[in-house]
Amino acid sequence: MSEIPTSSAGSAAGGMSQYLRNHMRDYGLLFALIAIMFFFQVVTDGTLLKPVNITNLFLQNSYIIIMALGMLIVIVGGNIDLSVGSVMGFIGALSAVMIVNLDVPVAATIPICLLAGGLIGAAQGYWIAYWKIPSFIVTLAGMLVFRGLSLWLLEGQSVGPFPKSFQLLSTGFVPDVFGVGRPNVTALAVGALAALAIVYMGLRKRQRNSAYGIVDEPLLVFIARNAVISGALVFVAYKLSTFRGLPNVLVTMGVLTVIYAFVTEHTTVGRRIYALGGNEKAAKLSGIRTERLTFLTFVNMGVLAALAGLIFAARLNTATPKAGFAVELDVIAAVFIGGASMSGGVGMIVGAVVGAFIMGVMNNGMSIMGIGIDYQQVIKGLVLLAAVIFDVYNKQKQR
Amino acid sequence: MQKILEMRHITKTFPGVKALDDVSLQVAAGEIHALVGENGAGKSTLMKVLSGVHADGSFEGEIHFDGHRTAFSGIGDSESLGIIIIHQELALVPLLSIAENLFLGNERARHGIVDWPETFRQTEALLAKVGLREPPATLVESLGVGKQQLVEIAKALSKDVRLLILDEPTAALSESDSQVLLDLLLELKGQGVTSIIISHKLNEVRRVADTITIIRDGATVSTLDTHRQPVSEELIVRDMVGRDLSQRYPERQRMAGDMLLEVSHWNVWHPEHKTRQIIRDISFHVRAGEVVGIAGLMGAGRTELAMSLFGHSYGQNISGSVSLRGELLDTSTVSAAIGGGLAYVTEDRKELGLILDESIHRNITLANLQGVSSSGVINQAEEARVAESYRKAMNIRTPSVAQRVVNLSGGNQQKVVLSKWLFTTPEVLILDEPTRGIDVGAKFEIYSIINELSAQGKGVIMISSEMPELLGMSDRIYVMNEGGFVGELSASEASQERIMSLIVNDRENG
Numbered sequence: 001m002s003e004i005p006t007s008s009a010g011s012a013a014g015g016m017s018q019y020l021r022n023h024m025r026d027y028g029l030l031f032a033l034i035a036i037m038f039f040f041q042v043v044t045d046g047t048l049l050k051p052v053n054i055t056n057l058f059l060q061n062s063y064i065i066i067m068a069l070g071m072l073i074v075i076v077g078g079n080i081d082l083s084v085g086s087v088m089g090f091i092g093a094l095s096a097v098m099i100v101n102l103d104v105p106v107a108a109t110i111p112i113c114l115l116a117g118g119l120i121g122a123a124q125g126y127w128i129a130y131w132k133i134p135s136f137i138v139t140l141a142g143m144l145v146f147r148g149l150s151l152w153l154l155e156g157q158s159v160g161p162f163p164k165s166f167q168l169l170s171t172g173f174v175p176d177v178f179g180v181g182r183p184n185v186t187a188l189a190v191g192a193l194a195a196l197a198i199v200y201m202g203l204r205k206r207q208r209n210s211a212y213g214i215v216d217e218p219l220l221v222f223i224a225r226n227a228v229i230s231g232a233l234v235f236v237a238y239k240l241s242t243f244r245g246l247p248n249v250l251v252t253m254g255v256l257t258v259i260y261a262f263v264t265e266h267t268t269v270g271r272r273i274y275a276l277g278g279n280e281k282a283a284k285l286s287g288i289r290t291e292r293l294t295f296l297t298f299v300n301m302g303v304l305a306a307l308a309g310l311i312f313a314a315r316l317n318t319a320t321p322k323a324g325f326a327v328e329l330d331v332i333a334a335v336f337i338g339g340a341s342m343s344g345g346v347g348m349i350v351g352a353v354v355g356a357f358i359m360g361v362m363n364n365g366m367s368i369m370g371i372g373i374d375y376q377q378v379i380k381g382l383v384l385l386a387a388v389i390f391d392v393y394n395k396q397k398q399r
Numbered sequence: 400m401q402k403i404l405e406m407r408h409i410t411k412t413f414p415g416v417k418a419l420d421d422v423s424l425q426v427a428a429g430e431i432h433a434l435v436g437e438n439g440a441g442k443s444t445l446m447k448v449l450s451g452v453h454a455d456g457s458f459e460g461e462i463h464f465d466g467h468r469t470a471f472s473g474i475g476d477s478e479s480l481g482i483i484i485i486h487q488e489l490a491l492v493p494l495l496s497i498a499e500n501l502f503l504g505n506e507r508a509r510h511g512i513v514d515w516p517e518t519f520r521q522t523e524a525l526l527a528k529v530g531l532r533e534p535p536a537t538l539v540e541s542l543g544v545g546k547q548q549l550v551e552i553a554k555a556l557s558k559d560v561r562l563l564i565l566d567e568p569t570a571a572l573s574e575s576d577s578q579v580l581l582d583l584l585l586e587l588k589g590q591g592v593t594s595i596i597i598s599h600k601l602n603e604v605r606r607v608a609d610t611i612t613i614i615r616d617g618a619t620v621s622t623l624d625t626h627r628q629p630v631s632e633e634l635i636v637r638d639m640v641g642r643d644l645s646q647r648y649p650e651r652q653r654m655a656g657d658m659l660l661e662v663s664h665w666n667v668w669h670p671e672h673k674t675r676q677i678i679r680d681i682s683f684h685v686r687a688g689e690v691v692g693i694a695g696l697m698g699a700g701r702t703e704l705a706m707s708l709f710g711h712s713y714g715q716n717i718s719g720s721v722s723l724r725g726e727l728l729d730t731s732t733v734s735a736a737i738g739g740g741l742a743y744v745t746e747d748r749k750e751l752g753l754i755l756d757e758s759i760h761r762n763i764t765l766a767n768l769q770g771v772s773s774s775g776v777i778n779q780a781e782e783a784r785v786a787e788s789y790r791k792a793m794n795i796r797t798p799s800v801a802q803r804v805v806n807l808s809g810g811n812q813q814k815v816v817l818s819k820w821l822f823t824t825p826e827v828l829i830l831d832e833p834t835r836g837i838d839v840g841a842k843f844e845i846y847s848i849i850n851e852l853s854a855q856g857k858g859v860i861m862i863s864s865e866m867p868e869l870l871g872m873s874d875r876i877y878v879m880n881e882g883g884f885v886g887e888l889s890a891s892e893a894s895q896e897r898i899m900s901l902i903v904n905d906r907e908n909g
Contacts, residue, residue, distance in 0.1 A: 278757055
């Protein structure tokens, strides 16, 4: 047995390359995103990172990212949800029928729709958790059922437009509280604060880990990583501030991401979900109520799919029977690109979000370049495959 | 007589364990050769070496079959020479017919198209040979275990078997089914088929075997010719278990305190077959500071007993009561059992005990996350501190508690599992095969931990198939057979012979 000393007694360079090799997946993902952005920035002659396009990137991908948060949890728990695209479309249709056809106030519609999403998740989760019916089958059924129900609800027509207050959900911007307007000081301040918070929390964690001798990343890597992330945040915030400021969905998305990252990494519930996916039998024998937990992951997914449906409908300003078609595949792809494991127990919220951005940037960049939808699909498919092969390769090398 | 098989000086080492140590085995053509020994003595490993499951080169020694040196690289090689193993767990496809099973992978076919009339004709001939009167189209699923066993033998015959190896063929059979099977073996012997039979049922062994080889601790102890000398069961048992118990177990102050755990009239039925009773009216108790062993052969129901006690994790229709310090204990869910002061260290640590891809500290705190969290938020500093303290106390050899458990050796993995359960501060620990697959040094450490727990006044229930371990560690031993307790022995009166004879007697009477 090789005994590796706890402290970084080895040569700094050796330790660092060793560390990077062991964490290839985590850093590789970030590098991939940066490389892809750089590539498209060059080939689109700088269009990709124009303020208006950055704003669009967020608006276009927000619903994918929001659903990727729930999907990550479902997949970490050892299941999959194929119905989210249909559920999202169905909830969009429900909101349109309620607001436009039935004149239900927006303030009442939103909670009712979220509740409906939760109930849909519960209905599917019930069979999966308590009857042990494979999630693939239950949610495949759900995908067909809710696709059909949205058609029925909309009677095959598009329903819209929505009132202004509902559209704000997606296309609204946070007003500049400092009253400057352009550049939008609020956006700048939020960006700077977020960057500071990330660095501060990173430092605290580092301090604590070193106190307990848990192997940590080398200082240089730590500094570089934080510099890149906080730099990117400030850069994006600056770009946004020169356009219309912070989009509402970005705020929703950002807050949800932070909450879900916290829940998965710092709470007992989060820990139990990883245990459930990692080894269900062992989790059960450790006193974890695995059925209830599985059930809840689907309820959560349903609520997030509903939220995504509302945001999507608000952005298009209409509910169409086609809304959400095949979106589940983009969401699932984002989670797997983000490093989650098909067999459960492995994956991180941040990874899923970065994975979704990789998909989003590629969609956006290729569209700007005028690449046909045919090639776009091929390229996206290959990227997904490459990401997973990279994962498997890394795992084999570690053994 | 001519030797059909000679295995010479076979030594097979697994990481940390010497499973076979210079074993030699000679089988004469046309005989029935019995291989007996305790669980873990190395019988199965020897048969795996013979059949090529452990490929040539992964062990030392030579195998000669029919006078030729063999070098099998897989089970296909040995089968092509006519060496066929029938495992304890039958390898039949339940939803295929008898005929389809018999010729699976060996189909009667021309250019890939199955010749069904021929298949059925041959199946009928083979079934007649083994005395099984069933239509060839019968689904294997609908046959009882005894008949399935006969199908397996017919399958072996279809491959022109020369050496038939049966691993515990009668373990799951009723008395009459066993008789049929043993008669068949004798009949096949008349037709010139040589067989090796692995069995715990010594009366059966004595009835059919021409030669008996006894294996203990990975080495051949003796070979007995039943025609030359009368072989008594006592003689076999003595050779199976007789070994000196030198200082392999740490000294302990034996002291039994107040009554801690009482289980009375515990009954459990099979989770799928409502009518099959797995645990039969078991009552027992554990005092504070006591180490209580449960002995029994594989399939006696020891793990099922433990799992049913621990949150009804096994079986259905469970009845009986559990009380701790005189107060009735709710064990209907795992979390209730843990809360009540029970802990269960599973037999299979990889499948049931650990989350292999997770770190040591995450595994240690899993069963008691409340212990490191407040209002649902985990205090990761506290968690690291807890893990670190167990790393030191249990001497888990790892560079850091952030290490993934999959990278640890078996002994260290077991210490992680123990840490996990100790962190739930249990009153009674059920340890199921706590030293399986662990090297001698780590075993001693685990024993020391067990002694320390008993010194703290905790009750320990130890299930083990290694009898010396049970004898060396326990204050009292319950002997279990076929779902019930068939005897209770104090440390002073317990011996391997007495345990074995309790089991054997029960089998003969039952």
